[in-house]
Amino acid sequence: MTMNVRTLAADRRRCELGAFLRSRREHLSPAAVGLPDGFRRRTPGLRREEVAMLADVGTTWYTWLEQGRDVRASEEVLIAIADALRLDAVERRHLFVLSDRPSPEVRSTNPEKLEEPVQRMLASLSGQPAYVTGRRWDILGWNRAATLVFGDYGQLSADERNLMFMVFANARHRRLLVDWEEVARASLAMFRNDSARYVGDPDFERLISTLRHRSNDFNAWWRRHEVLNPLSNIKRIRHPRKGLMVFEYTSFALLDGSDRKLTVYTPLDECRTADKLDALIASVRREP
Numbered sequence: 001m002t003m004n005v006r007t008l009a010a011d012r013r014r015c016e017l018g019a020f021l022r023s024r025r026e027h028l029s030p031a032a033v034g035l036p037d038g039f040r041r042r043t044p045g046l047r048r049e050e051v052a053m054l055a056d057v058g059t060t061w062y063t064w065l066e067q068g069r070d071v072r073a074s075e076e077v078l079i080a081i082a083d084a085l086r087l088d089a090v091e092r093r094h095l096f097v098l099s100d101r102p103s104p105e106v107r108s109t110n111p112e113k114l115e116e117p118v119q120r121m122l123a124s125l126s127g128q129p130a131y132v133t134g135r136r137w138d139i140l141g142w143n144r145a146a147t148l149v150f151g152d153y154g155q156l157s158a159d160e161r162n163l164m165f166m167v168f169a170n171a172r173h174r175r176l177l178v179d180w181e182e183v184a185r186a187s188l189a190m191f192r193n194d195s196a197r198y199v200g201d202p203d204f205e206r207l208i209s210t211l212r213h214r215s216n217d218f219n220a221w222w223r224r225h226e227v228l229n230p231l232s233n234i235k236r237i238r239h240p241r242k243g244l245m246v247f248e249y250t251s252f253a254l255l256d257g258s259d260r261k262l263t264v265y266t267p268l269d270e271c272r273t274a275d276k277l278d279a280l281i282a283s284v285r286r287e288p
Contacts, residue, residue, distance in 0.1 A: 017098040018068040024085045054084035114141040135259035137163040148280040168215040178236035188221050189228035242276040
């Protein structure tokens, strides 16, 4: 029974793949790929033999692929077909999913920023400290509650406004963390897992080199090559005005193809954290 279900699922996936390829082919004009329109096109779009020629594969083999036959395309061939059909990033990912292949990751090195809808979402979380981090764990945006609990990120330079730098090289932030060693070791292991996708990137290399020189703990633990997946956890803060505060924090990936994450801190009943946070927010509202 299990084998039949798997076989049916594989057949259905191949049919979906064939239909997707056919739809992209029919929506692509010959002029868009530098081919003449000709005078005998009975249907819109490219012909199968034209896609096969552009992708440098056999016409018969490509036809089988569109027909949903049991043929397997390598990663290189899928990339060639995606190029031939001028697929965008979302369509390429869909092509690889339907082909049951891991999508090749293209990591952006462009400057990161937050769109206005994300900024507004952060601001709306008035009772929960929250921030968005980028691929290198730079803090890209934050809300008022995060400033009141963790400090004003806007006063930090670009490289200093980074979670790893703050944990290992910012003395004030380190004093905030009651369980500093536990937090630091877990954070480093999660950062190492994320940074593996950017080995050799100059910005990552600069940050890691700086921290290895600034922090003996970072240098020693970095050499252990420990890795850890992101998780939800508890963070205890020793706030300079309100004393002990306890938060549960969770990170969410922004599903836009980037490596940006939203991290939200929920105040717990322990140590009257919610009341303390409300008092901090109210005190700012009373300031002239």
